[in-house]
Amino acid sequence: MQHLDFKKNRINLNFVIDEDGRLLVSNIGTKKNKIEELRRFYVPAEIHISGTNPDDHHGCKHTGSSVSDDLRYVRHRETDSELVFELKSDMVKVMQHYTFTPGVDCVCAYTEVENISPESIGLEYVSSFCMYGFDIDNMVIPHSTWKNEVNWRRYTAEEIGYVKKKWFSLKRIAISNTGTWSTKEFLPMGIVENQTETILWQIESSGSWNWEISDLFDENYLKLSGPSEQENGWWKNLKPGECFQTVNTAICFGKDFNKVMEEMTRYRRTIAMRGEVDRALPVLFDDGLCNRHGGPTEERLIPVIDMAARMGAEVFILDAGWYAELDGTWWETVGEWQINKERFPQGLKGIFDYIRSKGMKTTLWLEPEVMGINCPILDQFDDSCFFMRHGKRVIDHGRYQFDLRNQKVRTFLDGVVDRLITELQLDYLRLDYNIEGGVGTEVNADSFGDGLLQYHEAYLDWIDGIQKRYPQLIIENCDSGGMRMDYKTLRHFSIQSVTDNMRYHTLGRICAMTPTAALPEQAVVWCVPREEHTEGEIAFSMVNTAFKRFYYYMDENQLSDSQMALVDEWIAFYKETRHEIPHLIPFWPMGLVHHEDTMIVSGYKGENKCYLCVGNLGDRDTVTVPLEQTIKECRICYPQKNQTQLSVTDKDVQITMESKTAVVIEVLF
Numbered sequence: 043m044q045h046l047d048f049k050k051n052r053i054n055l056n057f058v059i060d061e062d063g064r065l066l067v068s069n070i071g072t073k074k075n076k077i078e079e080l081r082r083f084y085v086p087a088e089i090h091i092s093g094t095n096p097d098d099h100h101g102c103k104h105t106g107s108s109v110s111d112d113l114r115y116v117r118h119r120e121t122d123s124e125l126v127f128e129l130k131s132d133m134v135k136v137m138q139h140y141t142f143t144p145g146v147d148c149v150c151a152y153t154e155v156e157n158i159s160p161e162s163i164g165l166e167y168v169s170s171f172c173m174y175g176f177d178i179d180n181m182v183i184p185h186s187t188w189k190n191e192v193n194w195r196r197y198t199a200e201e202i203g204y205v206k207k208k209w210f211s212l213k214r215i216a217i218s219n220t221g222t223w224s225t226k227e228f229l230p231m232g233i234v235e236n237q238t239e240t241i242l243w244q245i246e247s248s249g250s251w252n253w254e255i256s257d258l259f260d261e262n263y264l265k266l267s268g269p270s271e272q273e274n275g276w277w278k279n280l281k282p283g284e285c286f287q288t289v290n291t292a293i294c295f296g297k298d299f300n301k302v303m304e305e306m307t308r309y310r311r312t313i314a315m316r317g318e319v320d321r322a323l324p325v326l327f328d329d330g331l332c333n334r335h336g337g338p339t340e341e342r343l344i345p346v347i348d349m350a351a352r353m354g355a356e357v358f359i360l361d362a363g364w365y366a367e368l369d370g371t372w373w374e375t376v377g378e379w380q381i382n383k384e385r386f387p388q389g390l391k392g393i394f395d396y397i398r399s400k401g402m403k404t405t406l407w408l409e410p411e412v413m414g415i416n417c418p419i420l421d422q423f424d425d426s427c428f429f430m431r432h433g434k435r436v437i438d439h440g441r442y443q444f445d446l447r448n449q450k451v452r453t454f455l456d457g458v459v460d461r462l463i464t465e466l467q468l469d470y471l472r473l474d475y476n477i478e479g480g481v482g483t484e485v486n487a488d489s490f491g492d493g494l495l496q497y498h499e500a501y502l503d504w505i506d507g508i509q510k511r512y513p514q515l516i517i518e519n520c521d522s523g524g525m526r527m528d529y530k531t532l533r534h535f536s537i538q539s540v541t542d543n544m545r546y547h548t549l550g551r552i553c554a555m556t557p558t559a560a561l562p563e564q565a566v567v568w569c570v571p572r573e574e575h576t577e578g579e580i581a582f583s584m585v586n587t588a589f590k591r592f593y594y595y596m597d598e599n600q601l602s603d604s605q606m607a608l609v610d611e612w613i614a615f616y617k618e619t620r621h622e623i624p625h626l627i628p629f630w631p632m633g634l635v636h637h638e639d640t641m642i643v644s645g646y647k648g649e650n651k652c653y654l655c656v657g658n659l660g661d662r663d664t665v666t667v668p669l670e671q672t673i674k675e676c677r678i679c680y681p682q683k684n685q686t687q688l689s690v691t692d693k694d695v696q697i698t699m700e701s702k703t704a705v706v707i708e709v710l711f
Contacts, residue, residue: 043080046118048125050142053149053295055125057086063114065127067174072147072295073239075175081259084174085110086127086138087153088265092164092277101212102272103256104167104265109133133159148294148309151266156285164488165278166271170288174263176241178204181215181255182233182299182634184558186225189543191524192555194634196235206257214256218273222411222443222479222494223525224248229559230528233302234264239295242302247289248498248530250274250481250491266291269491275481276491289530300629303558307627310561313533316624319469319514320536323563323591323620324403325613327355330570330595337363337372339385343393349598351400354613357470357516358397359405364390374440377413377420379458394466403469405516406462410455411475411501412441427451429483429497431490436480443479445493446500447486459508463515471508472539474520498530505534518566527559537566537591544570546583550657550704553586554635554644557628562646566591571609573600578703580605581681584612585704588655588680589623589646592616608681615680615706622648631667641665642704650711653679656686656697657704664698675710 044059045068056069058080066084069075077084083098089109090096098106112131119126123144129136137154151171157163178199185193199205204215217228224230230245232253243266245251250269255262268289269276280286294305327350332338338360350358366372368384381390394404413420413428415437427450429436429443436443444451462468482494509517519526519535523542532538538560543549549567556565569587571580571594580601587593592613598606626646631654635642640660645667646653654667676690686705689696695709 048120050125050149051145052147053142055140055149057127059115064111065113065115065129067172069175070149070173070293071176071239071241077175077261079259082111083258084261084263085113086172087113087129087136088167088169088172089134089136089155089165090167091133092166099210099212101214102216103212103214104169104254104267104270105256105258105263130158133157133163143309143312146294146308146312147296147305148292150290150292152290153288154285155280157280157282160282162279162281165280165286167267168286168288169265169267170245170291171243171266171293172263173293174258175261176234176239176264177236178206178234178255178262179237180235182235183217184229184231185227186229186524186527186559187227188522188525189541189548190637191225191527191541191543191552192229192559193637194555194558195636196634204255206260206262210259211257214254216252216254216273218250218252220250220269220274220481222249222475222477222497223521224251224528224531225559226478226525231558233299235299240298240302242294242296242306244292244306244529245289246291246528246530246533248502248526248528249494250276251289266293269495271489271491274491275489276495277489278492279488292529299634304627304629307557307561310529310532311624313529314561314564315532315534315536316563317509317513317516317536320516321624323623324356325354325616326357326359326566326591326593327353327402328359328593328595329361331597333361333363337366337368337385339368340388340393344396347393347397347400347402351402353598353610354617355402357405358402359407359470359472360390360393361407361472362409362474364406374414374416375418376409376441377417379408379462390466394468398467404466405470405472406466406468407472407474408459408462409474409476410458411444411446412477413444414441423450426485429479429493430485431480431483436483438477438479441477443477443483445483445485445497446504447496452504455504456507460511463512468515470516470518472518472520474522475526476522502531502534509534524559532560532564536564538564540565540567542568544568546570546575546579546586547659547702548637550582550586550642550659551635551637551639553590554630554642554655556590557644562590562626562628563624564591566593569594571596571601571605573597573602573605575605576702577604577608578700580608581684582657582702582704584608585655585657585680585706587616588706589619589626589653611681625649626653631669632665643667652709652711654695654707654709655704656699656707658699658701661701662699664696667695667697669693669695669709671711673709673711677708678705679708680706
């Protein structure tokens with residue numbers, strides 16, 4: 043056997059070329075895994091092709107592919123930032139890529155498969171990343187769904203139903219997503235913990251994806267991929283000479299949950315879309331108040347614009363309904379994107395000029411990927427413009443799913459965007475997406491899933507086209523609040539709407555764990571102070587948004603002077619500290635925050651200091667927060683008026699809080 047050993051940052055990558063010329067994976071990570079005997083199925087790339095023999099008692103597991111077994115090592119190339127293996131059989135050539143970020147304990151991986159045979163081949167599954175030989179004490183899985191996003195849960199292997207058997211089992215722990223919302227049930231992430239190492243991964247797919255853990259020849263394995271035929275209805279007819287590239291994956295290693303999240307945060311900051319125009323992290327105000335009262339009109343908007351300006355908002359967002367009839371629904375008629383003359387007899391330009399005269403930038407809500415089943419211009423588009431399955435248009439929740447691979451659709455939507463940006467001089471687009479397009483489309487595709495994968499590439503290419511034409515435009519990814527919160531998508535948007543949840547107490551639990559899903563400088567969450575809130579609850583609403591993007595709507599005329607003072611104080615604090623946000627590292631000194639917790643603690647580390655965000659939803663209580671460094675000074679920086687008591691001992695902060703209130707604490711080291 044020939045050993046190939048590499049070290050990138052603190053990550054070891056160890057491979058073996060066996061007697062038959064196969065490349066096998068013996069170790070990937072910062073710690074040495076203990077594989078007692080390397081087996082021929084410990085391959086770097088798992089590939090299932092129609093008509094080939096999976097030579098393994100595998101059940102639903104993606105193991106034992108004869109295609110992978112036939113691959114032989116040809117060569118490799120190594121640079122400071124990449125390691126690439128070339129593997130070949132009579133049927134395919136495979137390039138397995140591992141890429142690295144300087145100073146980050148993270149390896150990214152993807153796979154390229156080229157058909158070098160004289161006949162077409164059918165791809166059913168191609169892994170992006172495979173590793174073997176690690177122990178499992180716990181699995182940490184990020185459940186996530188509408189208004190209950192980012193809900194990490196820790197399970198022992200036994201609790202989740204996985205017990206490694208001698209030799210092999212048919213049981214696997216498999217998490218997948220199918221459809222146009224990538225994060226409607228789970229984030230495309232996961233964690234394995236053992237006594238020596240914590241392993242965190244993310245799959246960078248804006249649609250369907252899979253990961254699975256099981257055992258193979260008495261060793262645990264992890265396989266990450268985009269869509270597959272078995273799970274997602276994806277099948278690709280690869281013609282001679284054609285190449286298929288999988289989705290990218292990122293895998294971080296560290297001693298515990300906080301450390302791997304730190305590594306992932308550092309990695310994400312190297313890939314996330316950060317437009318120069320958005321680096322100021324402006325205060326965002328939404329006209330949701332008008333929508334609560336029947337939708338926006340000029341009469342309703344003017345006092346709301348005045349209020350937002352008085353309160354220091356820097357961007358004013360005109361939300362949904364600006365195109366809808368006064369007495370009709372805005373849902374099923376969506377898609378024409380013409381300003382409704384009943385609502386705005388003089389159009390919107392005057393309104394937007396007024397917003398700019400108040401010192402704020404202008405924003406419009408748009409949902410470009412859909413067309414309502416009652417849209418007035420629906421007859422201008424034929425079936426080829428929409429997702430189709432079994433000869434029928436896909437309909438979900440009163441809308442059809444546009445297909446942005448279709449040039450007529452792209453031309454129409456480009457025209458809509460160009461017209462609105464030019465006529466209204468828009469500074470910001472809030473792009474929403476409120477349906478689930480499902481497994482994919484049969485139009486110009488080898489399978490439903492193939493159509494879906496192509497669609498997402500086309501959609502993100504369309505977004506890039508807008509950004510290229512309008513480099514000063516800020517574009518927000520909303521997606522019904524957090525339903526497409528993945529880092530394939532967030533490479534193309536500077537702002538991610540995390541949730542539609544507006545209730546301060548449930549929102550507080552979501553916000554505490556939000557930085558695991560999206561960078562603080564990309565993540566925007568609602569702040570909705572209400573007249574029925576106590577001053578403590580108003581403070582809680584504010585603290586929920588701490589060290590993220592600040593996005594709010596409210597009615598100042600319904601708030602008392604003391605309530606308004608808390609809002610004004612928070613906006614001043616946000617503007618004072620927002621320059622720090624892109625440099626802070628999130629951490630959780632009390633461990634995972636669960637959605638039933640009453641004491642909520644999260645933190646953000648900076649240079650020689652950290653901030654603690656602490657909220658109490660239960661009765662008066664005391665919590666002791668352990669930190670890693672000796673504390674020099676500790677103070678509450680919001681709200682200034684509070685009843686919270688602090689006591690500091692060396693590396694601990696003891697916090698005694700009243701019921702239903704929250705604070706931000708600055709700790710200097």
